[in-house]
Amino acid sequence: MNKTIRIGTRDSELALWQAKTVQSALETLGHKTNLVPVKSTGDLNLDQPLYEMGITGIFTKTLDIAMLTDKIDIAVHSMKDVPTALPKGIVEAAILKRANSKDILVHKGLDFLESKGTIATGSLRRKAQWLNKYPQHAVVDLRGNVNTRMKKLEENSWDGAIFAAAGLERINLTPENYLTLDWMIPAPAQGAMLVVAKEKDEFCRKTLSALNHKESEICVHTEREFLKTLEGGCTAPIGALAEIRDGILYFKGGLYSLDGTQKFEIERVVSANQTQGFGKKCAEEILKNGGSELMKKIREVLK
Numbered sequence: 001m002n003k004t005i006r007i008g009t010r011d012s013e014l015a016l017w018q019a020k021t022v023q024s025a026l027e028t029l030g031h032k033t034n035l036v037p038v039k040s041t042g043d044l045n046l047d048q049p050l051y052e053m054g055i056t057g058i059f060t061k062t063l064d065i066a067m068l069t070d071k072i073d074i075a076v077h078s079m080k081d082v083p084t085a086l087p088k089g090i091v092e093a094a095i096l097k098r099a100n101s102k103d104i105l106v107h108k109g110l111d112f113l114e115s116k117g118t119i120a121t122g123s124l125r126r127k128a129q130w131l132n133k134y135p136q137h138a139v140v141d142l143r144g145n146v147n148t149r150m151k152k153l154e155e156n157s158w159d160g161a162i163f164a165a166a167g168l169e170r171i172n173l174t175p176e177n178y179l180t181l182d183w184m185i186p187a188p189a190q191g192a193m194l195v196v197a198k199e200k201d202e203f204c205r206k207t208l209s210a211l212n213h214k215e216s217e218i219c220v221h222t223e224r225e226f227l228k229t230l231e232g233g234c235t236a237p238i239g240a241l242a243e244i245r246d247g248i249l250y251f252k253g254g255l256y257s258l259d260g261t262q263k264f265e266i267e268r269v270v271s272a273n274q275t276q277g278f279g280k281k282c283a284e285e286i287l288k289n290g291g292s293e294l295m296k297k298i299r300e301v302l303k
């Protein structure tokens with residue numbers, strides 16, 4: 001008899017949707033499951049910008065603890081929220097087929113774009129890229145889960161706010177008035193879901209491997225390797241996107257100063273079966289061409 005797999009999830013609407021998706025995939029394969037919602041600090045502490053809290057894995061910490069104390073067997077995460085180094089004893093068990101990886105601007109009319117305006121985001125990466133493209137605009141901080149952020153946008157006089165397309169699509173919250181920001185480089189692993197398990201739990205690891213999507217895995221691992229090589233453990237404005245078409249991996253990566261005045265971007269291609277070390281190589285190119293001085297400055301400000 002197979003054991004019941006306890007699936008840990010955060011309790012936001014998006015997190016629950018993602019966990020239920022994994023749950024029904026496992027049940028389709030004939031497994032018994034149980035959903036265990038766990039409150040996480042990332043949604044609770046809203047008095048401070050996320051990056052100021054200085055904790056890695058604010059969204060994942062509580063689920064990591066629940067797993068390591070054997071309250072749950074597996075946990076489902078938005079992969080972009082997961083630090084590049086997993087806690088000891090926890091491993092990647094499956095990366096699901098990636099959804100929309102793009103950022104979108106939800107707006108109230110686009111006339112402001114070429115004049116003055118104010119947009120809202122809590123992400124350093126989105127803020128820096130926005131100010132680089134629209135230096136005449138103001139960017140205000142906006143935090144909370146996607147439902148909270150959408151509500152705050154409605155209540156305030158801001159011209160727009162930036163969201164991950166995948167987050168809104170999953171919970172049917174995409175409004176009519178949005179613009180896909182094709183020029184903006186998304187967060188590494190944006191739109192991808194990661195299931196983690198205990199390293200020693202061979203049953204769950206083997207079971208979950210059936211849900212792994214190889215091409216998505218190659219792409220997000222390349223993006224996260226790029227991130228890991230650049231960041232050295234801090235939340236800098238870094239974007240990365242890898243896409244595979246016809247056996248070729250197309251990579252775009254970017255590092256930005258916090259105020260958006262400086263940017264280092266790279267675009268490269270590689271054969272999709274030779275991606276080993278490719279993300280690292282792209283990051284090293286940026287570091288060599290001035291990126292390491294910028295990272296040093298960013299670390300001094302954010303520490």
Ligand SMILES: NCc1[nH]cc(CCC(=O)O)c1CC(=O)O
Pocket residue numbers: 078079080081146162163164166167168189190191192193
């Ligand atoms: N940082 C919060 C977060 N984490 C994952 C998503 C959306 C889903 C995804 O990108 O996989 C979001 C919302 C957003 O960035 O607008």
